[in-house]
Amino acid sequence: MFGVAGQAGAVSFTAGDYDMAVYGYARFNASYDVDSNQALSTRSGSYSGLATNSGAAEGHFGADAFQSRLGVKATSPEGVMVNIEGDFRGSGGGSFRLRHAYGSYQNILAGQTWSNFTSFVGNTSTLDFDSLPGVAGYQSRTPQVRYTSGPLSLSLEDPRYSFVTTAANDISKNGMPTLTARLEDSADxxxxxxxxxxxxxxxxDGTDDDSAFGFATFVAAKMAITDMITVQGSLSYTDGANSYLYRSGENFGAASAYVDLATGSVETISGYGGSIGAGINMGGGRSVNIGYGLVTVDWDDAEADGVAVQDQSETNSAVMANYKWTPVKNVMMGVEYQFLSRENVSGVDGDASRLLFAAQYNF
Known part of the structure; x- marks a missing residue:
């Protein structure tokens, strides 16, 4: 299901004994940055440099279609399912990027797809492709082997972490896979x-070595208050696993650890975050969504141990509010206002206002 998340449907047919589905969409995104230029490819908002962009040129427009997506799914008579999907956000935008490439049979999945340490349950719908800081988990795809039984899923995944300093990253090593467990269900x-x-x-480094244990956890929920209104949100905590604290640090994942130069030991860095939002279905294919997200990383121990972290992002936050309209099936158009904010460890801060427009045509 997650492999085709966001698709309104698919072109289905039979090829030999296989059930086939081809799906995707063409997506146009445009943005106007009222303040400094914070646009990434797909016109998503970036936190990079936000705290130090005071005095930068104001008023920036841009547009692209890099979010456009294409996928294919095949299911054999024996029940083996294969899904391959990509978009055009690779290499800064414009080149094909592999998103999903996995197979599954009964309870076992192997390949690249959404990290098991991810949930969309508590996410507020945004036009920004990268969405709010503080939503649940990794919010991206990674190679893995996963076992699912009902609402419970377990996985072994390719590790994701980094050290504060480049020198430590140059000698980092992955000795073990990342272990995750997730429970996801609904009741009324x-x-x-x-x-x-x-x-x-x-x-x-061939002479010295050390390791530490990192962990992360999240909870997320969505409640339908009425047929028109939903409220949703999530809470996350990490210690030594800030790559899984969404949109922390410079933009996506903050450093998870540092090496204490006095002792040579690996010391973990903690963080926390959360998001909250509401969605209003206005009928006639119209909806309004508003959400707030925040992440904070605790750099105090690293700073006390003499690590240069003054320019690291301590807190990232955002407010995103949008209006979406579906005039006919498989077509969505929308506008969104964003307010991004960042504060560095040094106390230097900055913010930016942005406007987004999107048009998406599914098949």
């Missing part, structure tokens, strides 16, 4: 998800 008007993650953070 409530949908909910909770997950935990554990991994090893290590370095080895």
């Amino acid at each position: 008007a409530l949908s909910y998800s909770a997950a935990v993650l554990a991994h090893q953070i290590a370095y080895d």
Whole structure:
């Protein structure tokens, strides 16, 4: 299901004994940055440099179609399903990027797809492709092997972490896979998800080596208050796993650890975040969504141990509010206002206002 998340449908047919589906969409995104230029490819908002862009040129327009997507799914008579999907956000935008490439049979999935340490249950719908900071988990795809039984899923995944300093990253090593467990289910008007993650953070320069244990957890939920109104949100905590604290640090994942120069030991860095939002279905294919997200990373121990972290992002936050309209099936248009804010460890801060427009045509 997650492999085709966001698709309104697919072109289905039979090829030999296989059930086939081809799906995707063409997507146009445009943005206007009232303040400094914070646009990434797909016109998503960026936190990079936001705290130090005071005095930068104001008023920036841009547009692209890099979010456009194409996928194919095949199911054999034996029940083996294969899904391959990509978009055009690779290499800064314009080149094909592999999103999903996995197979599944019965309870076992292997390949690249959404991290098991991810949930969309508590996410507020945004036009920004990268969405709010603080939503649940990794919010991206990674190679893995996953076992699912009902609402419970377990996985072994390719590790994701980094050290504060380049020198430590140059000698980092992955000695073990990341282990995750997630429970996701619903009851009446409530949908909910909770997950935990554990991994090893290590370095080895041939002379000195050390490792530490990192973990992360989140809870997320969505409640249908009425037929028109939903409220949703999530809470996350990480220690030594800030790559899984969404949109922390410079933009996506903050550093998870540092090497204490006095002792050579690996020391973990913690963080927390959350998001909250509401959606209003106005009927006639119209909806309004508003959400707020925030993440904070605790750099105090690293700073006390003499690590240069003054320019690291301590807090990222955003407000996103949009109006979406579906005039006919498989067509969506919308406008969105964003207010992004960042504060560095040094106390330097900055913010930016942005406007987005999107038009999406599904098949």
